[in-house]
Amino acid sequence: MKLNELTAHRLHEMLINREVSARDITEAVFNRIDEVEDELKAYVRTTKDLAYQQAEEVDQKIQRGENIPPLAGIPIALKDNICTKGVHTTCSSKMLENFIPPYDATVVEKIKENSAVIVGKTNMDEFAMGSSTETSAFYPTKNPWDITRVPGGSSGGSAAAVAADETIVALGSDTGGSIRQPAAFCGVVGLKPTYGVVSRYGVVAYASSFDQVGTITKDVTDCALLLNVIAGHDSNDTTSVKREKVDYTKALIDNVKGLKIGVPKEYFAEGLDPEVEKAVLESVEVLKSMGAQCEEVSLPHLKYALPTYCIIAMAEASANMARYDGIRYGYRTPEASDLIELYKKTRSEGFGNEVKRRIMLGTYALSTGHYDAYYLKAQKVRTLIKQDFEEIFKKVDVLLAPVTPDVAFRLGEKVDDPLTMYLTDSLTVPANIAGLPAISIPCGFKEGMPIGLQILAKHFAEATLLQVAYTFERNTDFHRRKPNYKGQEGGKN
């Protein structure tokens, strides 16, 4: 296996045993990028010079005999809504095409403190609004398992980059499934932590009460290692939660004996592809055979999750997008006679259609005469959905469910029909509404495309979630399969 195909924990062993250098690993990753990136387009921008410089520092530390942290020298890709000091951060939008942040997001500071090697910024749906990475103002990213299909979104670039071995690990953000859905579509591991576990400081806001930064990795062990680095309270984010530091690698236990697993029937409702359903139910059986206790449970308000999400996310989005006015940073229209015209032209020219649509819907829901009927109503239903989960987690430790109703769809298939596109998020938004941690891990294939298993747990129970995911991974082989994508010149897969 080539170095770029390995996991972070394996590479760490090789680094400390001096079998390879951080430079070798970085080189393997950039070679792979050269090979496939023309077609896959997972990145908006690569940061080769920075990466080699960071790799060099790690190699020097190793040569001096210093201890290095687990992610030192490990290539990482960052979603392009995570601010990197001195490196363009575009949100895949014309609005921020030339924006160079004057500071690092807290997660980036932590990544740098741990000496990980930043490979580049990954493509995404514009301002994280989308489920396919097709709303990127630059270009769509392709799924390495089948280049006629989407990688999912909005963290589609991060998921495709990990799946295609164009990086070792990646960060994404998840507002309604934007880590888990692309992870499922690309056959990798994607974790959305509990709301408040990871700082949002320096992460460009979409829907602030749902947004959470999380990990995209090749296996569950790497997920725990990366979570160890990014989790923690941050006084720059008032919604980040003060808790004692957890070592998530302690949760990597191959044992689920006696653990209570709930299978919520509402996640298996009409519209779920039968092969996806079969793969998820077989996964339940795997864990059962390992000694877990399984029972069917019910979340009566689950079907209301998507409409609730739509209203709240779009209302928050419309408020967050108000800052893009062409004055302090970002795009400004070349010609405007007065200030109002400047705002309107700047925003109309700088935002793409999906962003405009969500701003419009959100503004409508918050406007006089509609606030109670839409926004307040949705917040009340949010309470009911949250209570459903609270009740269920009194009885079970984790919930198992599909991540998506089907495997990755084709490029162009849904992009013109907003409601159909929104419906692809119906099984991921509930975790964001209730603020729960949730992970997607590979659990099967349909027509050669990966299927994701979603595991949800109660607030701050990432450890339980990782334990179940780890046990499943240790006893199955789905995570070992690679897309076998050779790049344009190597022939289509």
Next chain:
Amino acid sequence: MKISINDVEHVADLARLHLDEKEKEQLAGQLSSVLDYIDMLNELDTKDVPPTTLAVFIDNVFRSDEVGQSLTNEVALANAPDKKDGFFRVPTII
């Protein structure tokens, strides 16, 4: 909920967006269909249900009022599309 072209124009004005005729028409149709879907929420009686604004309870967050690090004028203006004499420059307002 049927959204008219007038509604679209009103909301676009609130959101400081300029839309052409084709966009207005398209949005009227798309917003109507999304809002129709969202009307599903009216099946639920939520009269006595309190709203949730944040899923994880966080108490008021206070900190001491101390001067910390901040951006210099130069750095703060570095991304400005137009600037003059250390200020953001905008079209004449009055």
